[in-house]
Amino acid sequence: MASKAALMNSDDQPKKRQGLKVYDNALGSWNEFTHFLGDVRGEMRKVVTPSRAEVKSTTTVVIIAVFIFGLFFFIVDSIFSYGLDRLLKQLGGLQQ
Numbered sequence: 001m002a003s004k005a006a007l008m009n010s011d012d013q014p015k016k017r018q019g020l021k022v023y024d025n026a027l028g029s030w031n032e033f034t035h036f037l038g039d040v041r042g043e044m045r046k047v048v049t050p051s052r053a054e055v056k057s058t059t060t061v062v063i064i065a066v067f068i069f070g071l072f073f074f075i076v077d078s079i080f081s082y083g084l085d086r087l088l089k090q091l092g093g094l095q096q
Contacts, residue, residue, distance in 0.1 A: 050058075
């Protein structure tokens, strides 16, 4: 009795045509694509649209945070600018 590996490698099996290989690849790609679309649909069902009140509150928080950070960076920039001006005046780099 022949082993399974010998049967799989035997030359008695008919050869697949090249056209079938292309068809199998296209069919496999199509199945992967439809599976992907099914996954996308499942994930989109989990998406929740925020209410108008939630959008207003988060927008308010973002605007306030932007102004606070802007003020912070303005103050830090002014301090560094003042310090650099003082340093350059001490070293004789600024002529006024």
